[in-house]
Amino acid sequence: MSVLVYTESENGKFKKTALEVASYAKAVATQLGTTVTAVTVNAADTSELANYGVDKILNVTNSALEKFSAKSYAAVIKQAAEKEGAKVVVVSQSADSKYLAPLLAVGLDAGYASNVMEAPSSTSPFTVKRTAFTNKAFNITTINTDVKVVGLSNNSFGLVESSASATSEDFAPTLPEAGVTVQSVDKATDTVTIADAEIVVSAGRGLKGPENWGMIEELAGVLGAATACSKPVSDLGWRPHSEHVGQTGKPVAANLYIAIGISGAIQHLAGINASKVKVVINTDPEAPFFKAADYGVVGDAFEVVPALIEKLKAFKAANA
Amino acid sequence: MKILVCISHVPDTTSKINFTDGDSKFDTNGVQYVINPNDEFGLTRAMWFKEKQGASVDVVNVGGAETEPTLRKALAIGADSAIRVNTEAKDGFQVAKELAKVVKDGGYDLVIAGRESIDYNGGMVPGMLAELTGANFVTNCINLEVEGTNATATREIDGGKETVATSLPLVIGGQKGLVEESDLRIPNMRGIMMARKKPLNVVDAANAEPETASIKFEKPAPKGAVTLVDAGNLDELVNLLHNEAKVI
Numbered sequence A: 001m002s003v004l005v006y007t008e009s010e011n012g013k014f015k016k017t018a019l020e021v022a023s024y025a026k027a028v029a030t031q032l033g034t035t036v037t038a039v040t041v042n043a044a045d046t047s048e049l050a051n052y053g054v055d056k057i058l059n060v061t062n063s064a065l066e067k068f069s070a071k072s073y074a075a076v077i078k079q080a081a082e083k084e085g086a087k088v089v090v091v092s093q094s095a096d097s098k099y100l101a102p103l104l105a106v107g108l109d110a111g112y113a114s115n116v117m118e119a120p121s122s123t124s125p126f127t128v129k130r131t132a133f134t135n136k137a138f139n140i141t142t143i144n145t146d147v148k149v150v151g152l153s154n155n156s157f158g159l160v161e162s163s164a165s166a167t168s169e170d171f172a173p174t175l176p177e178a179g180v181t182v183q184s185v186d187k188a189t190d191t192v193t194i195a196d197a198e199i200v201v202s203a204g205r206g207l208k209g210p211e212n213w214g215m216i217e218e219l220a221g222v223l224g225a226a227t228a229c230s231k232p233v234s235d236l237g238w239r240p241h242s243e244h245v246g247q248t249g250k251p252v253a254a255n256l257y258i259a260i261g262i263s264g265a266i267q268h269l270a271g272i273n274a275s276k277v278k279v280v281i282n283t284d285p286e287a288p289f290f291k292a293a294d295y296g297v298v299g300d301a302f303e304v305v306p307a308l309i310e311k312l313k314a315f316k317a318a319n320a
Numbered sequence B: 001m002k003i004l005v006c007i008s009h010v011p012d013t014t015s016k017i018n019f020t021d022g023d024s025k026f027d028t029n030g031v032q033y034v035i036n037p038n039d040e041f042g043l044t045r046a047m048w049f050k051e052k053q054g055a056s057v058d059v060v061n062v063g064g065a066e067t068e069p070t071l072r073k074a075l076a077i078g079a080d081s082a083i084r085v086n087t088e089a090k091d092g093f094q095v096a097k098e099l100a101k102v103v104k105d106g107g108y109d110l111v112i113a114g115r116e117s118i119d120y121n122g123g124m125v126p127g128m129l130a131e132l133t134g135a136n137f138v139t140n141c142i143n144l145e146v147e148g149t150n151a152t153a154t155r156e157i158d159g160g161k162e163t164v165a166t167s168l169p170l171v172i173g174g175q176k177g178l179v180e181e182s183d184l185r186i187p188n189m190r191g192i193m194m195a196r197k198k199p200l201n202v203v204d205a206a207n208a209e210p211e212t213a214s215i216k217f218e219k220p221a222p223k224g225a226v227t228l229v230d231a232g233n234l235d236e237l238v239n240l241l242h243n244e245a246k247v248i
C-alpha cells in the first residue's frame, strides 16, 4: 500500500524540498503503519533518501525527461503510485510540483490538498491543515477519495532524519505525448531560488534605485539567502519579476525573511506570512511592516545593511 | 478563436478575514468581492486577442447568484457573454469538473484561468480542467501568443522563466505579466451600460462531487510585539537571530 513521494532533483542532485517531502511521507506512513516509496527522475545518487525514512526507491532514468514536462512527470508518478498501490502521494510545492499535481490528481482520481502545513491530524478521515486566504488563515480539510494527493508547503515540516535501509530498483514508465515542448530556459543557476531558500533577503523602493542592490546581494551571499523584492521594484524594472514576492508575486515560506525598505502593504505581507521569523529594516518607525515583524531596526538601510554584513561576517567567522 | 475566461469571485485583498458558525464558514459581512487578480490579467489578455486577432470571449463562473455582479463586471470590461454554472463551489476538483462540461459543450479553443485564486489558493482548477478536457496546459503563464493552432507561452519557474511551444486546445493558468498592470481595464460607463444587455446564461450544474471538504478555519495565533534593536547595536540583532530565533 505504501506512501509514495516524488523527490525532485536538479542536475542529478536532490533539492532540499525532496528531503522534506520524504520526511513528511515517513510521518504519514508511520501513522498509517506502512512504508515509504520514493520515485526519482534522473537522480544521480539516491543513497541520501534512506536517511529521511524512505524504504524503497523507484529510479526513473530517461533522457526524454531531462527537461521538465508536467504531463510526462505526472504520468511517471501516477504509474509509480499504481505499481505501489499507494493511497497517499506526497509532492512539494515547487513551481514544477504545483504544475504537475492537478494533472496527477485527475489521473489518479484523487482529491488534492495543496499548501499543506502539517502531518495529518487524522488519517481516517484524512485531515490536513492548509493555508488559505493568502496565508491569512488556515483551512482544515478532509480528503475523501480512496487515493489522496498532498502538496506540502516548502519549509513547513522541516527535515526529520530517520535511518532506514532503502532498496532501489529501476522503473521504466510509459511516457505520454507531452503536448508542451520547452524551447528555452532563462534561469540563474548560481543563486538560491526563493522557493528553495531558508533565508530570503528582500528589498523595496526604499533602496531608491537598482544600483543599490549590491549590498542586498552581499547580505544574501553572507547568509546563503535568496534575494527578493516588493512589487513596485519589479514594476520599475529594478529587479526581475521572478523576485517579486507577495500576493501577485511569489509566496515565501522561509525560516527567516529580512525586509529592507519595504513598507509592508497588505498585498506584500500576504506573500510572506508563512515565513517564520521576520526582520524589518526601515527608516519609518510607522511602517506597517513593523507590526508584522519579529525583530525590527529603525534606521537607514544604507547605514544598517553594510554594518549588518560586517557583523554577520564576524559571526560566521567565529562560528565556522 | 473561441476563448473562455474562468472568473473566480474572491474577497478583495484588503478584506478582513473572519469566520462564523463555529469557524466553519467564511464571514462575508462587509466583504467586497472582486474578479480574482490573476483572472483579471487573463481577461485583459483575452481582450487583446479579441481586438488584435479576432476572437470571441466568454466568461464563466461556478457559483451562486451572488457572483453575478463579478460576471457583469467582466462583461463591462468587454467579454461577449457570461455563463454561470448554478451551484456552490466546494472544491477545486468539483469546479474543474463543472467547467470541463462548459468547455466541451462550448467547443472552446483556448481557456484562460488564473494560476490560483486568492481565497483558497488551491492552484488546481486550471490543471485539472486541462486534464479533464484533454487540452494542453501551461501554468504561471506570463506571456501567451497564438498563431493558428500553435501557441507560444512563457511561464515562471523557480529562479527564472521558460518559453514553451504548444498547441490548441490549450488551458493556461495566467498571472501578472500576461499583460502589463497599467493595461488592466476598468469598466467605463459605456461598458457598464452595454454589459446590461449582454447575455448572462445560468446553466444547471452537472452535479459533480467535491473530493475534499472544508471542515473549519483557524486564524494564526496573534503575534507578539516586534522586538526593536537599536541601529547602533546590530550585535544584538545577530545574537537574537542566533540564540533566540535560531535561524542563523
Ligand SMILES: Cc1cc2nc3c(=O)[nH]c(=O)nc-3n(C[C@H](O)[C@H](O)[C@H](O)COP(=O)(O)OP(=O)(O)OC[C@H]3O[C@@H](n4cnc5c(N)ncnc54)[C@H](O)[C@@H]3O)c2cc1C
Pocket (backbone or CB within 6 Å): A203, A204, A205, A206, A207, A229, A230, A231, A232, A233, A244, A245, A246, A247, A248, A249, A260, A261, A262, A263, A264, A265, A266, A267, A268, A271, A281, A282, A283, A284, A287, A299, A300, A301, A302, B013, B037
Ligand atoms: C491588487 C494588488 C496586488 C498587489 N500585490 C502585491 C504583491 O504581490 N507584492 C507587493 O510587494 N506589493 C503588492 N501590491 C502593492 C502594495 O500595496 C505596495 O504598494 C507595495 O508592497 C509597496 O512596496 P515598497 O514597500 O517597496 O515601496 P514603498 O511603499 O515606496 O515603501 C518604501 C518603504 O521604504 C522605507 N524607506 C525609504 N527609504 C528608506 C531607507 N533609506 N532605508 C530604509 N527604509 C527606507 C519607507 O519608509 C517605506 O516604508 C499590490 C497592490 C494591489 C492593489
